[in-house]
Every structure is written in structure tokens, then in C-alpha cells.
Amino acid sequence: xSKLPPYFSxxxxxxxxxxxxxxxxxxxxxxxxxxxxxxxxxxAVPYFTFTKEMLAFDxxxxxxxxxxxxxxxxxxxxxxxxxxxxxxxxxxxxxxLGTVAALGLSREHMPYRTLIMSLLISPMIVPLIIxxxxxxxxxxxxxxxxxxLGVILAHAALGTPFVVITVTATLSGFDNDLIRASxxxxxSPTTTxxxxxxxxxxxxxxxxxxxxxxxxxxxxxxxxxVGSYKQRTIPWQMFSGIREQISPTIxxxxxxxxxxxxxxxxxxxxxxxxxxKIRGVTPS
Amino acid sequence: MIKTPExxxxxxxxxxxxxxxLARVQxxxxxxxxxxxxxxxxxxxxxxxxxxxxxxxxxxxxxxxERILPKTVKSIKYWDPHDDxxxxxxVFAAMVEDIKKAKKAREHTKIGTxxxxxxxxxxxxFRKAGRKVKKINEPPYKKALIKSDxxxxxxxTWRVIKQFSSGYTGGYYLAAFDLKRDFADGSxxxxxxxxxxxxxxxxxxxxxxxxxxxxxxxIGFPLSYMLAKVPTRISNILIIFVLxxxxxxxxxxxxxxxxxxxxxxxxxxxxxxxxxxxxxxxxAMIHNATGTVVAMTHILLPFMILPLFSVxxxxxxxxxxxxxxxxxxxxxxxxxxxxxxxxxxxxxxxILVFIxxxxxxxxxxxxxxxxxxxxxxxxxxxxxxSLNWGLGSAIGVILLLFVVLxxxxxxxxxxxxxxxxx
Numbered sequence: 215x216s217k218l219p220p221y222f223s224x225x226x227x228x229x230x231x232x233x234x235x236x237x238x239x240x241x242x243x244x245x246x247x248x249x250x251x252x253x254x255x256x257x258a259v260p261y262f263t264f265t266k267e268m269l270a271f272d273x274x275x276x277x278x279x280x281x282x283x284x285x286x287x288x289x290x291x292x293x294x295x296x297x298x299x300x301x302x303x304x305x306x307x308x309x310x311l312g313t314v315a316a317l318g319l320s321r322e323h324m325p326y327r328t329l330i331m332s333l334l335i336s337p338m339i340v341p342l343i344i345x346x347x348x349x350x351x352x353x354x355x356x357x358x359x360x361x362x363l364g365v366i367l368a369h370a371a372l373g374t375p376f377v378v379i380t381v382t383a384t385l386s387g388f389d390n391d392l393i394r395a396s397x398x399x400x401x402s403p404t405t406t407x408x409x410x411x412x413x414x415x416x417x418x419x420x421x422x423x424x425x426x427x428x429x430x431x432x433x434x435x436x437x438x439x440v441g442s443y444k445q446r447t448i449p450w451q452m453f454s455g456i457r458e459q460i461s462p463t464i465x466x467x468x469x470x471x472x473x474x475x476x477x478x479x480x481x482x483x484x485x486x487x488x489x490x491k492i493r494g495v496t497p498s
Numbered sequence: 499m500i501k502t503p504e505x506x507x508x509x510x511x512x513x514x515x516x517x518x519x520l521a522r523v524q525x526x527x528x529x530x531x532x533x534x535x536x537x538x539x540x541x542x543x544x545x546x547x548x549x550x551x552x553x554x555x556x557x558x559x560x561x562x563x564e565r566i567l568p569k570t571v572k573s574i575k576y577w578d579p580h581d582d583x584x585x586x587x588x589v590f591a592a593m594v595e596d597i598k599k600a601k602k603a604r605e606h607t608k609i610g611t612x613x614x615x616x617x618x619x620x621x622x623x624f625r626k627a628g629r630k631v632k633k634i635n636e637p638p639y640k641k642a643l644i645k646s647d648x649x650x651x652x653x654x655t656w657r658v659i660k661q662f663s664s665g666y667t668g669g670y671y672l673a674a675f676d677l678k679r680d681f682a683d684g685s686x687x688x689x690x691x692x693x694x695x696x697x698x699x700x701x702x703x704x705x706x707x708x709x710x711x712x713x714x715x716x717i718g719f720p721l722s723y724m725l726a727k728v729p730t731r732i733s734n735i736l737i738i739f740v741l742x743x744x745x746x747x748x749x750x751x752x753x754x755x756x757x758x759x760x761x762x763x764x765x766x767x768x769x770x771x772x773x774x775x776x777x778x779x780x781x782a783m784i785h786n787a788t789g790t791v792v793a794m795t796h797i798l799l800p801f802m803i804l805p806l807f808s809v810x811x812x813x814x815x816x817x818x819x820x821x822x823x824x825x826x827x828x829x830x831x832x833x834x835x836x837x838x839x840x841x842x843x844x845x846x847x848x849i850l851v852f853i854x855x856x857x858x859x860x861x862x863x864x865x866x867x868x869x870x871x872x873x874x875x876x877x878x879x880x881x882x883x884s885l886n887w888g889l890g891s892a893i894g895v896i897l898l899l900f901v902v903l904x905x906x907x908x909x910x911x912x913x914x915x916x917x918x919x920x
Contacts, residue, residue, distance in 0.1 A: 233724070237720055237721050240718075240721040241736065244739050244740060244743050244799060245742065245743065247743075247751060247755060247758060248742065248743060248746055248750070248754060250754055250758060250764060251753065251754045261762065262757040262762065262764075264764060311541055312538060314534050314535075314538065315539070318531045318533070319531070319535060321530070321531040322527065323524055323528045324531040325528050325531070325532060330535060330539065333539070333542065333547070334538060336547075337542075337546055339853070339901065339902075340550065340898060341857020341874065341898070342859065343859040343874040343878060343894070343897075344894045344898050345546065345549070347877055347881055347890060348549035348552055348553040348894075349545075349546075349549045351549065351552050351553055351887060352548060352552040353549070367545045368545065370541070370545065371541070371542060371545040371546040374541075374542070431747075432747045432748060432749075434749060435859050435860060439881060448747075449747060449748075453749060453860065456749075456752075456756065456864055460756075464753055468749070468750040468753050471747045472746055472750060475742065475745045475746045478745065479741060
């Protein structure tokens with residue numbers, strides 16, 4: 215908090231502190247709902263609120279029962295497995311296709327760039343329920359509904375826009391003189407690609423891949439319709455859990471997801487710093 | 499005008515005109531670029547664009563009538579529905595034959611269901627006809643069919659069949675706008691107030707989305723302002739408070755709002771503990787519009803803060819300082835100088851939040867109850883419960899058009915090429 219200049223009048227001082235109070239309330243509003251879940255997931259009884267024992271920090275009020283259930287239940291085990299399988303393959307498809315397309319889109323002579331770009335990022339704009347509806351109708355007609363392949367393809371389609379955007383953004387700061395320098399020094403186009411282009415765009419590709427992974431990992435609307443029980447992912451299981459029998463196991467799953475999010479966010483931040491470092495050494 | 503020396507043609511080393519050679523290289527470069535994009539383009543067409551187009555078709559598709567009742571559709575062409583006469587014997591004969599065939603393929607209930615969407619009673623009419631029709635083996639078919647169910651003798655029945663005998667229909671769109679067609683004269687009128695669902699739902703979706711957008715702006719503005727004002731060192735830390743919820747699973751955030759807002763939940767318990775309400779006065783904050791608005795405001799808040807923050811960061815601090823040094827009161831300087839400069843951020847954030855809000859499905863489905871659900875919940879209902887895919891698609895197409903219009907507006911303000919993440 216910055217120090218107040220001595221010439222501030224009383225109303226100005228009051229306003230200054232009120233403003234900071236408002237900002238902290240907003241920060242609290244943003245973060246509190248996430249952290250309230252963590253202690254609740256250790257509840258000894260199947261309630262979604264704090265019991266008297268919990269408030270008194272009585273160890274009796276806490277238990278790991280819901281985590282035990284999470285790791286022992288076949289429903290959740292299958293969900294975790296499916297989530298990773300689907301997100302993994304969807305990420306591979308969208309990262310590969312998205313990176314190649316972004317390299318093409320960033321070339322000097324790309325025809326119809328704006329039109330193609332709008333088509334490629336349209337899954338980001340179309341409401342998920344509409345994508346889900348269209349995919350559900352079409353995929354059930356060609357026998358992809360209720361298969362892993364169907365869900366993977368659907369998620370890959372939803373994830374590619376992120377890869378295209380992040381890689382194109384990385385390439386927009388790309389110094390083409392580096393390619394010319396490498397070629398004038400005798401490198402073949404293949405060598406130039408792998409030794410010059412790839413190392414420079416890797417951070418962009420990785421953060422695009424992370425976006426694609428999270429998109430698939432968090433996605434629930436499409437998997438609800440294109441998938442079935444066999445393709446249940448963690449969000450699918452949480453959704454049906456909330457609808458049917460509400461149990462604190464959902465809270466323990468949520469806590470684990472928050473921890474995964476924190477890990478992912480840290481990775482992305484580190485990547486961003488690395489990109490900035492690399493950018494820093496190239497003349498711009 | 500400067501005159502360039504005429505007709506001096508340049509050649510490359512191997513004797514090709516330079517212009518030609520350049521054009522060739524450019525064409526090749528275009529080809530290479532396009533080839534690189536084409537795998538993704540093909541994939542997107544198959545996995546995403548064709549499904550959307552399929553939905554567009556479904557919303558007007560009516561081929562089922564011609565498929566199941568081919569002979570009837572052909573013969574009813576010659577009947578004038580405005581004549582106050584029943585169709586002639588040939589049409590009845592065709593209908594009996596079609597129903598017999600449909601019964602064998604177990605499809606007579608499908609056609610009943612389809613026509614039932616347009617005028618109730620058809621489902622039972624065709625179900626009954628499927629049972630009775632095997633006894634009708636010789637003419638006069640007209641008399642026999644009417645004897646089996648007197649609704650076949652009602653001219654209205656035949657007007658509906660005639661109306662929906664073509665391969666395409668606008669019927670689903672009429673239904674999506676709470677309109678109905680009068681089959682006698684073909685005029686279109688609105689449904690009575692108590693039967694209209696969709697217009698109310700569209701209106702509620704827009705109203706709640708506007709509320710949510712407004713709330714995110716009110717709540718997000720001061721925080722973005724603060725983040726833009728403090729040194730980068732501090733804002734880098736505080737922005738984590740925005741990014742963490744942004745990245746956390748939507749289901750996790752919705753679950754936490756259920757834990758907070760429900761009757762036996764954290765907020766109600768807290769209010770009882772501090773004595774603001776008593777045990778009987780527990781607030782109903784969930785499974786209604788309040789639940790949807792509160793949870794969605796929290797979920798969409800980062801989408802408002804991030805664009806606002808990125809715009810505010812670029813506003814030079816010297817602007818406001820200059821205004822103050824010229825004698826403006828700090829409030830005036832803020833309102834006249836700073837605030838207008840944030841307009842692109844407000845525009846981008848508001849449209850983004852609004853676009854995301856009107857298509858939301860999961861959160862309204864879980865915390866919305868009956869008064870806080872959106873139009874998207876109705877689409878889901880038609881997809882998985884009522885199985886009226888045509889109507890579901892028609893609502894989807896209307897919503898999609900609305901979103902596309904909003905997006906074009908967003909493109910005008912921000913430009914899709916400037917879209918950034920995180």
C-alpha cells in the first residue's frame with residue numbers, strides 16, 4: 215500500500231482507505247469460494263458446512279474418509295483414468311494440428327488469413343451447449359457418440375483455438391532475420407526449422423498445449439452429450455454427483471483439482487518468464 | 499506524375515522474366531502456407547463445422563413425413579386444404595397403405611410423435627391407427643378409416659398433414675418463438691400468455707446475463723484500477739487472485755457456491771451464528787435466480803478484470819496528473835480523463851462476459867432451480883429428455899445467431915487478431 219502524501223485532506227484519506235477496503239473485499243470474493251472447499255472436504259460428517267466440532271478445531275470433526283472414498287470408488291477411478299486418457303490424446307491432436315496451422319498462418323503469403331483464422335477459433339465463441347448439440351446429433355449419426363474417439367475428437371476441436379492463438383502470438387514476435395542468418399550460414403531448411411524455429415516457439419507450443427489440456431480436463435458439457443457413462447471424466451462425475459446424491463467426496467475431488475490448478479498455473483508462469491528471457495536476447 | 503522508363507524488362511539469371519518468377523515464388527509460398535493450414539482446417543470442418551451445419555439442417559428438416567408416408571404425401575398434393583371438403587378416397591387409400599408399411603417397420607409412432615409437436619393428438623391417432631389398420635383390407639378406405647377413429651374425418655387433421663408434407667419446415671422456429679399456425683387459413687399468431695415458454699426464457703436469459711455483466715463490471719472495475727495503479731511487483735502477486743479462480747475447474751467453483759449458498763450451507767450457518775437471522779429464517783439463495791447470478795458473477799469476473807486491467811495498464815499516468823495540475827479536482831480528472839480511456843476495456847470485457855453468460859449451461863443447471871435456468875438448459879432438455887431435436891436445434895440456431903452478432907461487435911471493438919489469453 216503506497217504511503218499517503220501529507221497534503222491529502224481528510225475526505226481524501228477516507229476515500230483512499232475505503233477504496234482499498236473495496237479492493238480487498240473483491241479479492242476476498244474471488245478467492246474465498248475456492249478455499250472454503252478445502253477444509254470442508256475434511257468434514258467427518260456428510261454435510262456441506264462447518265460443524266461445531268470443526269469450528270472448535272476438534273480433531274474428531276475432521277477425517278480423511280472422503281478422500282478414501284474418492285480413491286477407492288470405481289466411479290471416481292474410472293473418471294480419473296478417462297480424464298487423463300481423453301485430455302492426453304485431445305492435447306496431442308490439437309497441439310500438432312494447431313502448431314502446424316499457426317506456422318502456416320504466420321507465413322507472409324497466407325491467403326484468406328482472417329477468414330481461416332475466424333473459422334479456426336470459432337469453437338471458442340460458439341456456446342458450448344450449441345457445440346455439444348451439433349456434435350451430439352452428428353456424432354450419433356456416424357456412430358461416434360458414446361465412444362472415446364468421439365469425445366477425444368470433440369475435445370481436440372475445442373482445444374485447437376488455444377494452440378493456434380498462443381503459437382501465432384509467439385510467432386508474431388519472431389525475428390525473421392534469424393532464419394535468414396541461419397540459411398546464409400549454410401543450414402538446410404530442415405536444420406533451420408529444428409535448430410532455430412523449434413527452440414524459439416517451444417514455450418508458446420507448451421503453453422498452448424497446457425491450455426488445450428485444461429480445456430479438455432475441465433470440459434463437461436460436450437462430454438455429457440457426446441460421451442456416456444463409459445467416457446465419464448472427473449467433471450462428468452462431479453456433475454452427476456451434484457445432481458444425484460450430493461456427497462462430500464465431490465469436495466475432496468474439488469480440492470485435488472484446485473491443487474492441480476495451482477501446479478499448472480505455476481508451470482505457465484515459469485514458461486512465461488522463460489519466453490520473456492528468450493525474447494530479451496533476440497534483437498527486436 | 500513521375501514517368502517510369504518504359505518496357506525495361508528485368509530477367510533472372512536463368513532468363514525468366516523477373517515478374518513471372520516472382521509471381522511463381524509467391525504462388526508457391528501461398529500454396530505451402532495453405533497446405534500447412536489445411537490439415538487443421540479439414541479436421542475442424544469434420545469435427546466442428548459439419549456438426550454445426552447438421553444442426554442448422556435439423557432445425558428445418560421435415561423429411562421424416564415423406565419418408566414414412568410417401569404415398570400420402572404424393573396424393574395429398576392435389577387436395578386443396580381451403581376447400582371445406584375431406585380429401586378423396588385415393589388419399590385415404592394411400593394413408594392406409596403407408597400406415598401398414600410403417601407399422602411393419604415399427605415407425606408409425608415416429609410419424610405420430612413428429613406431427614404431435616405441431617398439433618397435439620397425433621401421437622395417439624397414429625398409435626391407434628397402427629392397431630386398427632390391419633383390418634382395413636378393401637375399399638372404401640375413407641369410410642373404414644373414419645370408422646376406426648373419427649378424427650380421420652376431421653378436416654383439421656388433413657390440413658396439418660398437408661401443411662407438413664414438404665421436406666422442410668419452419669414449424670420449429672415458430673415453436674421457438676411461441677408462435678402457432680392456424681391450419682385452416684395458414685395465419686400465424688402468438689400462443690396465449692400462459693403457454694408461452696421460449697420468449698420468456700430468452701428474455702430471462704438476456705436479463706440475467708445483463709445483470710451478471712453489470713455486476714462483474716461494478717465489482718471488477720475498482721480491482722482492475724487498483725491493479726493498474728500499484729507497482730508491477732505487487733500487481734504480479736495480486737493478479738494470482740484473479741488467475742487462480744480463472745483456471746480452476748468450473749465444476750469446482752459451482753460446487754463451492756452450492757456449499758456456500760444452500761439452506762444448510764456456510765453463509766446461512768454464519769448468519770445464524772452472528773444472529774442476523776434465526777433458524778427458521780434461513781435464506782433461499784440457491785436453486786433460484788439469485789444462485790445463478792451470484793455463482794456466475796464469480797465465475798465470469800476474471801473475464802471482465804483481465805481485459806480491463808490490460809487496457810488500464812496502457813493509460814499513461816501523466817494524463818491524470820496533467821489534468822490535476824491544470825486545476826481539475828481529482829474526481830473530475832478521473833471522470834473526464836481516465837474513465838473515457840478505459841472504454842475499450844469496458845466494451846471488450848462486457849461483450850465477452852455477456853457472450854459467455856447467455857450460452858451458459860452447467861451453472862444454471864446446477865444452481866438455477868426453476869427460476870434461474872437459461873435458454874441453453876431448454877436446448878439440453880430437448881436433446882436428452884423430450885427428444886424433440888428439431889426444436890432444440892431451432893433454439894440453438896437462434897442463440898448461435900445472437901452470439902455471432904455480438905461477436906462481430908466484439909471484433910469491431912477489439913479485433914480477433916488481438917485476442918490474448920491469460
